[in-house]
Amino acid sequence: MNTIETLEQKEKKYTKEDFTSDQEVRWCPGCGDYSILAQMRRLLPDLGVKKENVVFVSGIGCSSRFPYYMDTYGLHGIHGRAPALASGIKLANPDLTVFVITGDGDALSIGGNHFIHLCRRNIDVTVLLFNNRIYGLTKGQYSPTSERGKITKSSPYGSLEEPFNPVKMALAAGATFVARSMDRDPKHLEATLLEAARHKGTSFVEIYQNCNIFNDGAFEKYTNIKTRFDNVVYLKNEQEYRFGRENDKHLFWDGHRFRVEEWKATEKPLTHTTDNLPASMEFALAELSELEDFPVPVGVFRKRQAETYDALLTKQIEEVKKSKGQGDLQKLLESGNTWHVD
Amino acid sequence: MSQSTHLDQVTIRFAGDSGDGMQLTGTQFTNTTAMVGNDLSTLPDYPAEIRAPAGTLFGVSGFQLQFSSHEIHTPGDQVDVLVAMNPAALKVNLQHLRDNGIIIANADAFSIRNLKLAGYEQNPLEDGSLEGFQLFSVPITRLTREALVDVAMSSRDKDRSKNFFALGITYWMFSRPLEVTLKWIEEKFAGKPELIEANKKALNAGYSYALATEVFTTTYTVEKAKTAPGTYRKITGNEAVSLGLIVAAEKSGRPLFLGGYPITPASDILHILAKYRHYDVKTFQAEDEIAGVGSAIGASYSGALGVTASSGPGIALKSEFIGYAVMTEIPLVVINVQRGGPSTGLPTKTEQADLFQAFYGRNGEAPLPIVAAKSPADCFQTAMEAAHMAIKFATPVFLLTDGYLANGAEPWLIPDVADIPEIKEPLALAGEEYLPYKRDPKTLARTMAVPGTEGLEHRLGGLEKEDLTGNVSYDPENHHNMVRLRRKKVEKVAGFIPPPDFSGEERGVLLIISWGSTYGTVFSAVEEARKQGRQLSWIHLRWINPLPEMLGKLIHNFKHVLVPEINAGQLVKIIRAEYLVDARGFDRVRGLPLQTHELVEEISSYFEEQ
Numbered sequence: 038m039n040t041i042e043t044l045e046q047k048e049k050k051y052t053k054e055d056f057t058s059d060q061e062v063r064w065c066p067g068c069g070d071y072s073i074l075a076q077m078r079r080l081l082p083d084l085g086v087k088k089e090n091v092v093f094v095s096g097i098g099c100s101s102r103f104p105y106y107m108d109t110y111g112l113h114g115i116h117g118r119a120p121a122l123a124s125g126i127k128l129a130n131p132d133l134t135v136f137v138i139t140g141d142g143d144a145l146s147i148g149g150n151h152f153i154h155l156c157r158r159n160i161d162v163t164v165l166l167f168n169n170r171i172y173g174l175t176k177g178q179y180s181p182t183s184e185r186g187k188i189t190k191s192s193p194y195g196s197l198e199e200p201f202n203p204v205k206m207a208l209a210a211g212a213t214f215v216a217r218s219m220d221r222d223p224k225h226l227e228a229t230l231l232e233a234a235r236h237k238g239t240s241f242v243e244i245y246q247n248c249n250i251f252n253d254g255a256f257e258k259y260t261n262i263k264t265r266f267d268n269v270v271y272l273k274n275e276q277e278y279r280f281g282r283e284n285d286k287h288l289f290w291d292g293h294r295f296r297v298e299e300w301k302a303t304e305k306p307l308t309h310t311t312d313n314l315p316a317s318m319e320f321a322l323a324e325l326s327e328l329e330d331f332p333v334p335v336g337v338f339r340k341r342q343a344e345t346y347d348a349l350l351t352k353q354i355e356e357v358k359k360s361k362g363q364g365d366l367q368k369l370l371e372s373g374n375t376w377h378v379d
Numbered sequence: 380m381s382q383s384t385h386l387d388q389v390t391i392r393f394a395g396d397s398g399d400g401m402q403l404t405g406t407q408f409t410n411t412t413a414m415v416g417n418d419l420s421t422l423p424d425y426p427a428e429i430r431a432p433a434g435t436l437f438g439v440s441g442f443q444l445q446f447s448s449h450e451i452h453t454p455g456d457q458v459d460v461l462v463a464m465n466p467a468a469l470k471v472n473l474q475h476l477r478d479n480g481i482i483i484a485n486a487d488a489f490s491i492r493n494l495k496l497a498g499y500e501q502n503p504l505e506d507g508s509l510e511g512f513q514l515f516s517v518p519i520t521r522l523t524r525e526a527l528v529d530v531a532m533s534s535r536d537k538d539r540s541k542n543f544f545a546l547g548i549t550y551w552m553f554s555r556p557l558e559v560t561l562k563w564i565e566e567k568f569a570g571k572p573e574l575i576e577a578n579k580k581a582l583n584a585g586y587s588y589a590l591a592t593e594v595f596t597t598t599y600t601v602e603k604a605k606t607a608p609g610t611y612r613k614i615t616g617n618e619a620v621s622l623g624l625i626v627a628a629e630k631s632g633r634p635l636f637l638g639g640y641p642i643t644p645a646s647d648i649l650h651i652l653a654k655y656r657h658y659d660v661k662t663f664q665a666e667d668e669i670a671g672v673g674s675a676i677g678a679s680y681s682g683a684l685g686v687t688a689s690s691g692p693g694i695a696l697k698s699e700f701i702g703y704a705v706m707t708e709i710p711l712v713v714i715n716v717q718r719g720g721p722s723t724g725l726p727t728k729t730e731q732a733d734l735f736q737a738f739y740g741r742n743g744e745a746p747l748p749i750v751a752a753k754s755p756a757d758c759f760q761t762a763m764e765a766a767h768m769a770i771k772f773a774t775p776v777f778l779l780t781d782g783y784l785a786n787g788a789e790p791w792l793i794p795d796v797a798d799i800p801e802i803k804e805p806l807a808l809a810g811e812e813y814l815p816y817k818r819d820p821k822t823l824a825r826t827m828a829v830p831g832t833e834g835l836e837h838r839l840g841g842l843e844k845e846d847l848t849g850n851v852s853y854d855p856e857n858h859h860n861m862v863r864l865r866r867k868k869v870e871k872v873a874g875f876i877p878p879p880d881f882s883g884e885e886r887g888v889l890l891i892i893s894w895g896s897t898y899g900t901v902f903s904a905v906e907e908a909r910k911q912g913r914q915l916s917w918i919h920l921r922w923i924n925p926l927p928e929m930l931g932k933l934i935h936n937f938k939h940v941l942v943p944e945i946n947a948g949q950l951v952k953i954i955r956a957e958y959l960v961d962a963r964g965f966d967r968v969r970g971l972p973l974q975t976h977e978l979v980e981e982i983s984s985y986f987e988e989q
């Protein structure tokens with residue numbers, strides 16, 4: 038970072054109040070969304086971008102009220118389509134810092150198509166998926182991340198569907214930054230979101246979010262401080278896959294799959310890397326959250342540098358201008374065969 | 380020796396298999412005819428299948444063109460010259476050929492197999508059934524092969540040049556120069572010398588054959604049309620829309636952003652605009668129709684001119700987002716190149732049946748301005764007007780064209796860019812007092828503040844807005860007020876658009892009200908009826924919402940009101956509801972433009988009734 042930028046930031050040092058809008062927050066008391074909102078307001082001053090250059094875009098659902106509570110530019114969109122709005126916003130003005138706020142129903146059910154194509158294109162926006170494994174705003178139907186057998190209003194005898202694994206989807210769709218965090222781990226959440234926001238390209242963060250009204254305790258095992266350390270493995274770049282209350286267990290890669298083993302210091306311990314993990318390991322790691330007897334990985338799965346769509350578009354425009362010259366309207370209208378009448 | 384005859388106007392139709400290159404042949408004839416200085420109007424008419432099975436009736440692809448030494452407005456009802464490359468093409472198109480019309484048929488294609496495929500029991504070229512026509516049965520395939528005997532390619536490949544041979548015949552027949560097409564061949568097949576050679580040779584051979592043999596006895600000349608001075612080019616509707624958008628973007632200082640998804644017959648707008656990166660045009664081929672419009676709205680929100688182009692089925696998918704743009708009051712141009720419906724319908728055919736979709740195809744009270752182009756060249760002006768009103772009123776605007784306008788071509792007097800007015804619609808600036816939903820009393824439009832503007836951060840969304848602040852509001856009276864304001868805003872557009880085309884007296888027996896691409900047919904029919912002494916008046920609507928203020932008074936001065944449309948009667952219902960008059964519709968929903976003579980007959984019936 039050069040000195041001029043740093044100076045400018047100093048002048049413009051915001052506090053979290055600068056990002057707090059005058060709208061009353063209307064989530065249920067105790068909802069996990071509050072924590073996510075608080076971390077976002079806290080980290081934005083550290084991101085070092087002017088607040089008028091920040092846009093929050095959302096779809097429909099409880100989480101999608103988020104933009105109203107941020108004193109930045111914001112678009113509360115329509116169900117599932119935030120990535121489409123965000124793509125247009127970013128491509129029309131690449132100087133903007135764009136966030137997509139979405140939920141499990143919004144991103145993976147009605148908006149599944151937009152979500153995967155956003156990841157594939159690697160447009161520089163940051164997606165926060167509030168996963169509460171339920172439809173909250175419509176008062177409690179099973180969602181595409183609800184577990185099979187879940188009893189809800191729309192599945193009184195149990196849901197028949199296999200859930201999606203959002204991290205697996207984002208990895209497969211080609212997002213260049215993929216992470217998971219939890220509403221009840223505010224420090225980790227703040228750090229993860231900040232890292233996601235700083236990443237150039239499509240950044241995806243799945244956030245385990247408790248809906249205490251319709252799906253209370255869905256992530257209790259991972260979020261409760263008493264059980265967390267036996268059930269969560271924190272992913273850290275260049276560090277071993279160790280976990281457990283006593284930090285006494287780790288994930289062992291046998292070349293095909295992970296196994297949970299007692300931690301023994303070895304000469305060459307397996308360490309996590311976010312920029313070039315082999316596809317098989319990356320996928321196996323993502324799959325752990327679906328398996329019994331395995332800890333759920335929380336942290337950054339992937340962080341890879343790749344050209345963004347927005348940068349490529351800008352570059353292409355410059356290149357065409359260089360080879361064809363800046364367009365001239367009169368010439369444009371007169372292109373092709375013309376004839377003259379006196 | 381051949382003799383030369385002057386003609387005023389000619390309609391020619393090229394027809395063959397969808398793999399025979401008939402669209403290309405027709406386009407070449409059109410380009411040359413434009414350069415010669417005739418007025419012209421074209422009708423490409425092709426199947427939805429890219430390569431329908433060869434020789435079948437449904438695989439026939441046609442290209443019709445009327446050209447004239449005076450102003451014309453339609454591609455012609457009846458065909459004077461039919462070029463039929465196979466039996467199926469003859470069978471499908473013979474009904475359009477006038478008595479004693481000319482047939483140029485590729486005799487080599489009238490094999491037993493092809494005759495059977497076309498449903499002929501005997502060869503019509505030989506059985507005398509074409510007696511009422513001037514038949515020229517030419518072995519085009521064989522002659523093309525002979526002309527290309529020295530070209531190193533397979534006979535299969537040589538056969539592909541036979542359309543150029545046919546084109547050469549017609550160039551001789553209508554005294555057209557070969558240069559435009561020769562030059563085009565060189566550019567089109569650059570880097571493929573054998574194709575350049577083959578196609579040029581075939582074209583020349585066709586011309587020479589017609590000249591040298593005494594098969595054809597007459598050449599025809601059609602004088603230059605007397606048109607306004609200036610520089611002209613040939614333009615299709617999709618080209619004109621694209622150019623209009625680029626000009627509007629530059630004149631408004633808002634870079635063009637097109638969010639689209641491939642769909643017939645609108646894709647060409649995406650193709651054309653994708654070429655103009657050096658005009659700062661950003662095209663985004665989205666993952667679906669919904670993302671196409673969503674990205675366009677997002678781009679507009681960031682200060683671009685957001686546009687999405689599609690056809691009926693795609694528009695249906697976009698409707699939720701269009702309603703969102705109504706609510707958030709974000710500028711957006713939605714182009715519907717209408718095609719035959721419902722559902723997938725007739726993808727390559729024309730229709731005007733999406734007017735109701737544009738008017739009412741959204742949930743809630745979601746009014747928006749609607750403009751329809753009247754001719755291929757008019758697509759330029761309507762695109763600019765649509766963009767201007769979208770920006771001025773911060774609203775989505777529908778621009779309706781259709782398959783006929785999109786692919787049809789006509790000469791266009793190229794405007795001077797300097798004469799096109801700027802589109803000056805300000806954005807809110809940093810430091811201003813800003814209320815997102817405060818309205819300009821003249822237009823009732825709100826002013827946009829785009830991201831990046833310091834101090835004007837605000838939130839928008841699809842939930843009902845509080846007047847002035849734009850905050851979410853569930854207040855009953857506020858909702859009532861906002862519904863009214865959104866409607867009134869659209870009505871205000873009437874004060875900023877050109878008046879409709881009107882001709883005739885302000886009172887009388889019959890008033891015709893038309894819209895969109897039927898303009899040409901109605902023009903010709905009105906002209907014809909007036910020649911027959913009918914006193915009638917005609918109003919052609921370009922802006923359909925809001926309806927022109929003058930229409931309310933005018934319409935009650937007539938005993939009858941007739942609304943011709945290529946749908947089952949849509950504008951006519953709006954007119955009846957709006958003005959409480961007994962307006963009658965005239966509709967033929969065949970996927971083709973209306974025919975002039977049918978409309979003339981309909982008009983006559985109103986006068987005979989008296």
Ligand code: SF4
Binds near residue numbers: 067
């Ligand atoms: S319904 Fe659930 S997710 Fe929605 S606000 Fe209430 S607690 Fe939060």
